[in-house]
Every structure is written in C-alpha cells, then in structure tokens.
Amino acid sequence: MALISTLKPLLTTGWSGGDSGWGIKQYEARGGYVQLRRILNEKMSQDDLINEIKKSVLRGRGGAGFPTGLKWSFMPRAFPGDKYVVCNSDEGEPGTFKDRDLMRYDPHSVIEGMIIAGYAMGARRGYNYIHGEIFEIYQRFEEALEEARAAGLLGENILGSGFSFDLFAHHGYGAYICGEETGLLESIEGKKGQPRFKPPFPASFGLYGKPTTINNTETFASIPFILGVGGENYLNLGKPNNGGTKLFSVSGHVNRPGNYEVPMGTPFQTLLEMAGGVRGGRALKAVIPGGSSAPVLPANVIMDCTMDYDSISKAGSMLGSGAVIVMDETVCMVKALERLAYFYFEESCGQCTPCREGTGWLYRVVHRIEHGDGRPEDLDQLNRVTENIMGRTICALGDAAAFPVRSFIKHFQSEFEYHIEHKKCLVDPAVQRAGSGFFKVGAA
Amino acid sequence: MLSSDSLKKIDREVAKYPSDQKQSAVMAALAIAQDEKGWLAKETIEFVANYLEMAPMAAYEVASFYNMYDLAPVGRFKLTVCTNLPCALSGGVHAADYLKEKLGIDFNETTSDGKFTLKEGECLGACGDSPVMLLNNKRMCSFMLPDEIDKLLAECERTAAGH
Numbered sequence: 152m153a154l155i156s157t158l159k160p161l162l163t164t165g166w167s168g169g170d171s172g173w174g175i176k177q178y179e180a181r182g183g184y185v186q187l188r189r190i191l192n193e194k195m196s197q198d199d200l201i202n203e204i205k206k207s208v209l210r211g212r213g214g215a216g217f218p219t220g221l222k223w224s225f226m227p228r229a230f231p232g233d234k235y236v237v238c239n240s241d242e243g244e245p246g247t248f249k250d251r252d253l254m255r256y257d258p259h260s261v262i263e264g265m266i267i268a269g270y271a272m273g274a275r276r277g278y279n280y281i282h283g284e285i286f287e288i289y290q291r292f293e294e295a296l297e298e299a300r301a302a303g304l305l306g307e308n309i310l311g312s313g314f315s316f317d318l319f320a321h322h323g324y325g326a327y328i329c330g331e332e333t334g335l336l337e338s339i340e341g342k343k344g345q346p347r348f349k350p351p352f353p354a355s356f357g358l359y360g361k362p363t364t365i366n367n368t369e370t371f372a373s374i375p376f377i378l379g380v381g382g383e384n385y386l387n388l389g390k391p392n393n394g395g396t397k398l399f400s401v402s403g404h405v406n407r408p409g410n411y412e413v414p415m416g417t418p419f420q421t422l423l424e425m426a427g428g429v430r431g432g433r434a435l436k437a438v439i440p441g442g443s444s445a446p447v448l449p450a451n452v453i454m455d456c457t458m459d460y461d462s463i464s465k466a467g468s469m470l471g472s473g474a475v476i477v478m479d480e481t482v483c484m485v486k487a488l489e490r491l492a493y494f495y496f497e498e499s500c501g502q503c504t505p506c507r508e509g510t511g512w513l514y515r516v517v518h519r520i521e522h523g524d525g526r527p528e529d530l531d532q533l534n535r536v537t538e539n540i541m542g543r544t545i546c547a548l549g550d551a552a553a554f555p556v557r558s559f560i561k562h563f564q565s566e567f568e569y570h571i572e573h574k575k576c577l578v579d580p581a582v583q584r585a586g587s588g589f590f591k592v593g594a595a
Numbered sequence: 596m597l598s599s600d601s602l603k604k605i606d607r608e609v610a611k612y613p614s615d616q617k618q619s620a621v622m623a624a625l626a627i628a629q630d631e632k633g634w635l636a637k638e639t640i641e642f643v644a645n646y647l648e649m650a651p652m653a654a655y656e657v658a659s660f661y662n663m664y665d666l667a668p669v670g671r672f673k674l675t676v677c678t679n680l681p682c683a684l685s686g687g688v689h690a691a692d693y694l695k696e697k698l699g700i701d702f703n704e705t706t707s708d709g710k711f712t713l714k715e716g717e718c719l720g721a722c723g724d725s726p727v728m729l730l731n732n733k734r735m736c737s738f739m740l741p742d743e744i745d746k747l748l749a750e751c752e753r754t755a756a757g758h
Contacts, residue, residue, distance in 0.1 A: 323661070491679075
C-alpha cells in the first residue's frame with residue numbers, strides 16, 4: 152500500500168497541459184501509444200492481454216462496475232464475422248462530467264484503449280458514441296482520430312503488424328436513455344434509442360446484430376495506464392476488489408467543483424477536502440455519491456464511507472459513475488427530489504408502461520408536495536409507485552427513477568411530512584435563499 | 596433541397612458505417628440539415644430519409660425522439676439552460692430566471708424580433724462548470740453568472756447586427 156503515498160495521477164497525467172496538451176505529439180511524449188506498440192511488436196496473445204486486465208480488477212467506470220476483463224472474455228473471439236468495440240461517452244447522468252474532460256484533455260488515451268480492446272477481442276471496427284451536448288469535444292475527438300489515422304495507428308495493417316482496426320465517432324443528439332448500452336446501439340443504427348430486451352446480450356447480438364463489447368470512456372482510457380504499470384500494481388493502487396484509481400466528478404455545494412482522480416478506497420472526507428470543502432463553511436446535509444440515479448446518503452453516513460464500489464454499496468447506495476453531488480444545509484430535499492423526478496419523467500423513453508406512467512406519477516406527486524398540495528397518503532403512494540416500477544422494465548431507467556424517491560423519503564421523511572402538513576418547506580425559505588443555489592452567494 | 600456543402604458533410608458521415616447501414620448516419624444528417632435550415636420541417640426530414648434510402652417515418656421517429664432537433668422554427672440564437680439538480684445547486688435555475696427576465700420570454704418561446712429562443716435543458720454533462728448553457732447546440736457556455744450572461748447576449752446582438 153506504500154504506493155498510495157507516492158501516487159502520481161494516472162488518468163489525469165496529461166491534463167496539466169490544459170487545452171494545448173491533447174495532441175498526439177504531447178500524448179506520445181508522455182508515454183502514449185507505447186503499450187499499443189509493445190503489444191503489436193510482441194504479438195502478445197489475446198489471452199495474456201485479457202488476463203492482465205483481469206488481474207487489475209478494473210471495474211466498469213460507467214456505473215455498473217462490472218469487471219472489464221471478464222466482460223472482454225465474453226466476446227466470441229473466434230466468431231468469423233464482424234465484431235465491434237463501442238465506447239459509451241454518452242455522459243448525461245446528472246452530476247457526471249468526467250468523460251468530457253477525459254476526451255478534452257487526453258482523447259488519445261481513449262483511442263489507444265479502444266485499439267487495444269479491438270486487438271484483445273478480435274474486433275476490426277469501433278465507435279465512440281459522444282454525448283450530443285458536447286459538440287466541441289466531439290470535434291476534438293474527430294481531430295484526434297485524424298491524427299491517429301495519419302500516424303498509422305488506425306486503419307489497415309496497423310504499424311505493419313497485420314492487425315487492422317478503424318474507429319469512428321458518433322455524435323448523439325440529446326437523449327439520456329442512449330447511455331443505456333443497448334439504447335446506444337439502437338441509436339448508432341439510426342433509430343430511436345429504446346433499449347433492447349436482454350438476453351441476448353451485446354456480446355452475442357450487439358451492433359448490427361454482431362458480437363459487441365461496450366465500455367465506458369474512462370474504462371478504455373484506463374487500459375494503456377494499466378498495461379503501463381502492470382495489472383497487479385494497478386489493483387494495489389486501490390483496494391481489493393476495487394482496483395486502481397478513479398475519476399470523481401464533484402458538483403454542487405463545494406468550493407471547487409471539478410474532477411478529482413483518487414485511488415479507490417479514499418475516504419469521502421479526503422475527496423471533499425480536495426474539492427475545497429462545503430461552500431461557505433456550511434454544514435453538509437446529504438450527498439448523492441454516484442450520479443442522480445444513486446440513492447442519496449445523509450451526511451453522517453457518507454462521512455464514514457470510502458470511495459469505492461464496496462463501501463458505498465454497503466452504505467446502501469452505489470458508486471455508479473463516480474458523480475458526487477454535494478448538498479448543504481440550505482437545501483430543501485423535497486425541491487431537490489422534485490427536479491430529479493422531473494428529469495426521469497422527461498427522459499423515460501416510453502417503451503415500458505411501468506416506467507412511462509410511473510415516472511409521471513412520481514413527478515406529479517412530488518411536485519404537489521413541494522407546491523403545498525401534498526396529501527397525507529402521498530408518501531405511501533410514492534413508495535407504492537416505485538415498487539410497481541422496479542424490476543418491471545426492460546432497462547434500468549425505471550429503477551434509476553425509483554432509487555432517488557425511495558432514498559430521499561427514507562432518509563428525510565420528516566421533511567416530506569412537514570411539507571405535506573404545513574404546506575411549506577422545513578428549511579426556512581430565507582435560509583434557502585441565502586444558500587449557494589442563488590447567485591449572490593454562488594458568485595462569491 | 597440541401598446545399599451541396601451539406602450533402603458532402605452527410606456523405607462523410609455515411610462513410611463511417613458499413614455500406615449496408617446508411618441509416619446509421621441519420622442522426623448526423625438531420626443535425627446537418629438543421630444547421631442549414633434552422634429547423635427540421637417535414638419536407639426536410641423526408642428529404643434526408645430519401646437521401647439515406649430509409650422510410651420517412653423512421654427518420655421522423657429519430658427527429659422527434661432526440662431533444663436537440665427542433666421540429667418548429669427557433670430564433671437565430673437558441674439558448675438551452677440546464678436546470679437539473681447539480682446546476683440548480685449552483686444557480687442554474689436563477690440563470691434561467693435571469694434570462695427569462697432579460698429576454699422577456701419563457702421557456703420554449705422566441706423573442707418577437709426572432710433573435711432568441713429559450714429552452715430548458717436536461718443534463719448537459721458539464722456540471723462542474725455550472726451554471727451552464729448551450730448556444731445553438733454547439734457551444735458550451737460555462738459559469739454563466741449574470742455578468743457572463745450579459746456578455747453572451749451582447750455578443751449575440753453584435754453577431755446579429757453583422758459586426
């Protein structure tokens with residue numbers, strides 16, 4: 152564990168150059184594409200490569216935390232036809248903004264990771280699906296692809312190795328549901344992004360019906376670094392079953408919102424301090440530790456957590472994408488939940504009745520509580536609606552809509568009850584107005 | 596129906612996909628068409644569908660499913676303001692209120708001079724920069740406190756005046 156004290160950033164190594172450090176020359180100067188060259192020169196076996204990733208216990212950085220090496224081993228490498236590698240950069244989970252910075256400051260790490268993934272799984276073609284709202288980042292990624300192509304790192308017979316792989320960027324156009332991997336595949340195929348029923352899983356029936364592996368941007372970007380330090384060393388940077396370092400997007404009521412790379416298992420308190428602590432020196436009220444879909448945790452619970460899949464899961468939430476939304480004492484939890492409930496209602500794709508109708512009910516009921524029309528039976532009603540959504544839909548958006556509602560009510564029940572009974576916020580409106588959600592303080 | 600410049604851009608998108616999967620380029624093609632026309636009329640969608648040899652209804656499904664397509668005319672400058680929770684915690688709602696007051700319009704409305712349209716956005720994926728807004732689907736505007744909003748509006752006004 153001595154490594155932690157001397158830890159230098161891995162993923163964010165190249166970020167210090169800001170908007171001028173992303174190019175292929177700078178990337179190669181800091182050791183970029185060395186791993187790809189080594190693999191091709193040594194003609195490393197696919198099994199050895201996948202085993203190295205397995206050893207690192209890299210877990211999917213998009214939210215589900217599924218072990219990446221295991222996922223790669225599911226691909227039918229011997230399947231003779233087309234196979235695809237797809238990168239999920241459709242980063243639209245409220246609170247998450249790490250993939251944007253990764254592609255902004257170090258797009259070649261994503262490209263190198265994807266080429267290596269293509270080699271490991273025998274895929275000849277890849278797509279990176281980029282969130283619609285970050286057009287400037289999409290443009291940069293396209294430029295980086297051109298650089299890689301010009302350097303002979305993409306296309307036919309890469310560096311004379313006999314291995315061919317090409318990679319393209321697909322620009323989304325505003326649909327949260329396309330962050331769901333099968334919705335994303337539908338979207339690449341030029342359709343509405345409505346998730347597919349699983350099984351069959353993408354490894355057997357993916358893009359255009361061909362074997363496909365989908366990983367998150369940060370997952371792919373981690374690959375060259377893992378191969379650089381070695382799988383076992385990477386694992387040891389974090390803690391058992393939670394390998395390596397991870398980016399955490401810290402937003403909300405902190406002094407320095409932004410992305411922070413820390414070893415898995417870092418205490419939440421340390422992360423909070425890195426982000427400058429709670430704004431205005433106020434008391435911490437609650438934290439959503441893994442993006443808006445993750446259950447909220449009250450201050451006393453999160454302060455005892457370390458930032459890794461197992462600790463956050465034990466506390467009753469999810470590490471998710473590592474999006475940490477910090478809320479201080481000035482927040483009305485009913486109002487906060489109302490906004491999240493509206494989001495899921497707006498973004499439900501409409502395919503499954505429990506989600507399409509249920510998210511509407513959740514929003515309308517929380518809305519009426521917030522606006523002074525709540526009824527005594529409303530909290531039971533909300534919990535009942537969530538029960539009728541969870542586990543009854545094709546994809547996880549239904550569950551994602553239910554988790555915030557259930558956890559906000561569970562941990563802040565008295566606030567909801569006060570709202571229903573007194574038709575106003577428990578948190579004095581003057582206190583709310585003095586809070587950071589308003590310009591005059593937020594600007595300071 | 597679309598300029599040769601737009602068609603060239605669409606062809607470049609088509610080339611990204613296997614030759615029997617032209618439909619994969621429909622999202623990009625609709626975006627390119629919208630850039631040229633300002634919004635997506637039914638005839639524009641149908642043109643794109645025919646160009647990509649797909650059913651017009653399938654193209655319309657795409658155009659109506661994704662939030663960034665405009666199926667009705669919008670102002671020259673479309674501002675999409677994020678009001679989702681992480682932004683709301685840092686002034687996102689108030690950025691929207693400030694814009695509504697300055698422009699004298701609500702969400703989904705356009706100023707009478709046709710210059711500005713205001714939209715409420717869901718997560719733009721830039722929560723660390725909140726409040727954030729997106730200009731014409733392309734440019735992410737960060738840390739949009741009142742002074743910055745004033746500057747942005749003034750810049751738009753200058754562009755509109757041809758300076």
